Amino acid sequence: MGERRGRLAVYLGAAPGVGKTYAMLDEARRRVARGTDVVVGYVETHDRPHTCAQLEGLEVVPRREVGHRGSAFTELDVEAVLARSPEVVLVDELAHTNVPGSPRAKRHEDVEVLRAAGIDVVTTVNIQHLESLNDEVRRITGVVQRETVPDEVVRTADTIQLVDMAPEALRRRMAHGNVYRPERVDASLSSYFRVGNLTALRELALLWLADRVDDALGDYRRRHDIDAPWPTRERIVVAVTGGPESETLLRRGARLAQRAGSSELLAVHVVAGDGLRPAGEQRVAHVRRLVAGLGGTFHSVVGEEVAEAVVDFARGANATMVVVGVSRHGRLRRLVAGSTGDRIAALAGGVDVHLVTHDEVARSTRWRHPGPSPLSRRRQVAGWVGALVLPFLVAGLLQAFDETDQLPLAEMLLLAAAVGVALVGGLLPALLAAAVSFLLLNLVFTPPYGVLTVADPANLLSLLVYVAVATGVAVVVDTASRRAISATRARAEAETMGSLSASVLTGQDTAQAVCARVREAFGLTAVALLEHGPDGPRTLALDPPGTDPDVCAGGGPDGDGRAAAVRIDDTHELRLAPSTLRAEDRRVLEGFAVQAGLVLEYRRLREREERAATLEGAEATSTALLRAVSHDLRTPLATMRTAVDGLARPADGLARGDREALVAAVDGATARLERLIDDLLDLSRVTSGLVRPVLADRSLEEVLPTAVAGHPPGTVSLEVDEDVPLVRTDAGLLQRVVANVVDNAVRVSDGLPVRVLADVRPATVEVMVVDRGPGVPPERRTAMFEPFQRLSDTSPGGLGLGLAVARGLADALGVDVVAEDTPGGGLTLVLSVPRATAPEGAA
Structure with missing residues (x-):
């Protein structure tokens, strides 16, 4: 078994x-x-x-x-x-x-x-x-x-x-x-x-x-390798690119989910090159927020082919429907290459596909220049010079040798020259080098020499093959060079983003830290974090400190003022000086701005949660106070009312002993009310943070006798040596702490004496209040210091404030309060009071 x-x-x-x-x-x-x-x-x-x-x-x-x-x-x-x-x-x-x-x-x-x-x-x-x-x-x-x-x-x-x-x-x-x-x-x-x-x-x-x-x-x-979705619950997957049509798709998907009842909305973004313009960090972050606002979840997946990635995600999520937008490409491209929606529909199988039209349909993307060369100006100049010089150098060197058929060797050397030019200067210089090399091969190395005529068809084919190979090699080399540079830049951007994020998310999430990190990472002169309110922009932080705020004034989205502006959210933005930023730096800054916005939002949520917890605690305290006051204040008042009624009778109708007993009852009830009111006032001062101790070097002989006074003989035993060193404390507050602890110990000791001891430690003097009562289980020792907590429902008297007030006052004094078991039964409360600072030069 x-x-x-x-x-x-x-x-x-x-x-x-x-x-x-x-x-x-x-x-x-x-x-x-x-x-x-x-x-x-x-x-x-x-x-x-x-x-x-x-x-x-x-x-x-x-x-x-x-x-x-x-x-x-x-x-x-x-x-x-x-x-x-x-x-x-x-x-x-x-x-x-x-x-x-x-x-x-x-x-x-x-x-x-x-x-x-x-x-x-x-x-x-x-x-x-x-x-x-x-x-x-x-x-x-x-x-x-x-x-x-x-x-x-x-x-x-x-x-x-x-x-x-x-x-x-x-x-x-x-x-x-x-x-x-x-x-x-x-x-x-x-x-x-x-x-x-x-x-x-x-x-x-x-x-x-x-x-x-x-x-x-x-x-x-999963155990049975079932890939087909089982429509046990409606799950709607919306394929988003981060483009302007994403909002339309998400809202349509949310409406479909609402009509289906308790269904799930999942947005999936495929990180892949699908021919569309890649979405920026800001736009993807906007999509995330919109999905959260619609009650859905956002998922990013990596896939070489967008349609396959979307369908695989939908099957893995056991989705019942995929919402995808109609292609934004032109008719010719859709006719030749098809569209993502068509491919998803072909692969979906049992998953329904919902095609949604939008305003971006039929806005075909125009051909765009590949953009400025990522190479430095020096390398570009070297490439153009090489394109014009290297072919002639190769031709001149070959002409120095008196050979009859130099065409194959010339083609190989000139092809190597074109590849070298592509590696140094990029695509356009390499194309120029290929064109110049073709002319030289035709004029110098292909008979009849000196003219653009080619007599042998085989030589013409060889020249055409050369031009095709040279052009192809130049394109491949340039593309590889661009991708290598892009990869290097992407790695640098990722490291920058990681560094910026780490500085914010590991505790340096102050506004000043954000500005300092951005300035250092991008080599800026000054960075300011602004908050826009009803009264205009307000500077939350400025780095370096002491910089003239006008340096970061006049920012605009295009950097047309004295400082560039990077928007974080609706109310915050970064101002950067100088205003001229590279496009790559702006993209990284926008990505960081998204994370900084999230951190600011998290901080706002934490502050709200702390305020809510404070209000909740105050409400709980008020509720408990009302419940306790209804009984514990009514009892002494009833005693006082009864005694006063008795005392108001004619003097001849009341015996002397009875009259003294009634006076004693009034006195006791009044003292009890005073203690309750003092505890309530002290608790209010503690919870409001109004306790301001005045620390001085004091002797425990001044504090402890007064703190334990007022108890019947034999109930409290004060056992403190005369050579106990001075302590650094507020005598009045420490006296109240010890008095409350001793009162609580006497109440639960059922007549057994309570001992008050002092033990000297290197940095503190431990005042120990030892009782022989029933003790407190370890799991309740934290709760017993909370307001309105009693040892049991039958504990006599009090609102349960004594230990709560003692803990609050002790915290204000820097005194640690620890509850320990008393050997043989009971509870020992240890108050660790800091010792007085020794005077300079003391041995």
Whole structure:
């Protein structure tokens, strides 16, 4: 059995109470009826009658008892299941976190052990417990799911069965008492189990499972080498070139996707030379943004043949339709070479092809000059001189030898001269060299000599072949030279782009860093980053610092002002001085501008996210404050009101002892209100950043006695030596920190004394507050410093602000607060206070 890995079957619940445990037990009963050895490892019935009835008759493996903090809990006994060695085991609540002291932290780890032993596992989990959906569930329901399971655990299950129920039906089931006890029904229906929440959770479950099914279908098609698309879901692929017609194609594809319902829109851009003018970085980036705005995804693929690349992508994506534009080429070219749309239609097979006309149709591209030579002026001049001189030198050298038939040798040498001229000067000088060489071959080396007449037809054919070969070689050499230079330039541009991108994306994403990097990379005099607003352009950064801003003023898209302008987005642009830029440099700068725009957008999004998180935290704090204040402020007020009413009675109707007790009650309630208000004010100061400590060298003997005062005798033990060195702190704030920590320790110690110690370290003095209370589990020690957090729902008094205020004030003082276990039980809070700086010259 150990050689076979057990299978995992998951019942995925769309919401609590839909019946996933019932469905799991129903499958177990069916398997038992078929003779399968099935046991129940762990099932939680929640005392639901129908679920308990399903459990009857099934073999149940006893659970393991685990003790924790004086209480006994039961968990899945993995070792007992392994000893029993069934074929199938039922394990409920896959996302469950085991009680501390268990062999493994999470239940899905227990399941992994069982599967490794060859035992099949049937389990359950709700959609809100998946790790990837945790934030979405919190935003929908307002409830943070503390127990989660990694998606990969569920995604790799052999079978996943969705257990679903209409929201109205689930609410009726709850109202009938089939899910929760009657006292919990009303609160649940009005909070977590609202119709909107249940509908959203149901949609999350369906979408998550749909993606899982789609992955499984893709795996099946790949395993069985199925290339033909299976139209299980509408996927529309739009082939875009980045040209002006791309927007029309994308919008048409988006409309087709909307008509098809829940379909996907995929834009594919093939990086290849298809005869069209290559799209620039700015235009491709615009297409990316448009695709994102339409709810689609953008994909770039490399292919030698555009039609084949598009069809291969569509088949790989299991697309049902390809949207392609009608060719922009003229009729003659379409007649001779065909069009990309026609070739896609011929190769598509079972994929529908939708041809879209646009305004660019029939605008044939005119023949364009190959452009200025990439060679330097010196090489071009050398090429023209060589074209005129080398043929005559070769002819002169051959004439020095008195040979009768020199035509073959002359053709070879003059061809070599033409190739040399092409290597040095490019195509046009090489063509001139070939023409001059043809004339010399005809006049000097072909009889009759001195005239342009060729007597022998074989010689005429030889001359024509020479001209054709020389011209072809010149074209090939020039093309290869251009491509080599282009490749070198492209590599340099890529290195520049990589360097610029790295400087921005690795943390140097300040406006000043962007300007400095651009200026250094292109050897510019000055670079400015401008932001256009309602009041006109504003300079965000200028490099070198201190440069006169007028140097980068007057920019225009064509560099017709004092500085050239490169647009980043609708509100930002780069101004570059001097204004004269090479076309290649402008292309690289445009590509970098796209990346710089994305970085600026990311920074804006991060700032918005930080502001949203701050507002969300403030809202949560306000909500928690209202909930806490409604109880904790009402209690002392009620005490004060009762005492005042008693004191207002006639003096002869109230005994002296009773009167003193009422006065003491008023005094205690007033002190409690003062503490609550002080905590709220301190919390407000901390969260608003208004705490400004005044640091000075202080002795702990000034701070600690006052901080621990006010407690009954025997509750706090101050054990600090007199030789403790001075600390660098604000005495008043540190006193408040220690007082809050000690108050919290006294509250949870249940009468046992709290010790306050001091331990001297090389750079700090550690003030330790040691209690013998119940302690705090490691996973809750971070949360206990958050506002309105209590050790338990029954902890006496307070809003749960003491430790939050202490942590905030400690952070302002530069004091680290760490929670540790107290040997023998309890919690120790360690405050690391910086030591005073030793005076200069001190030993």
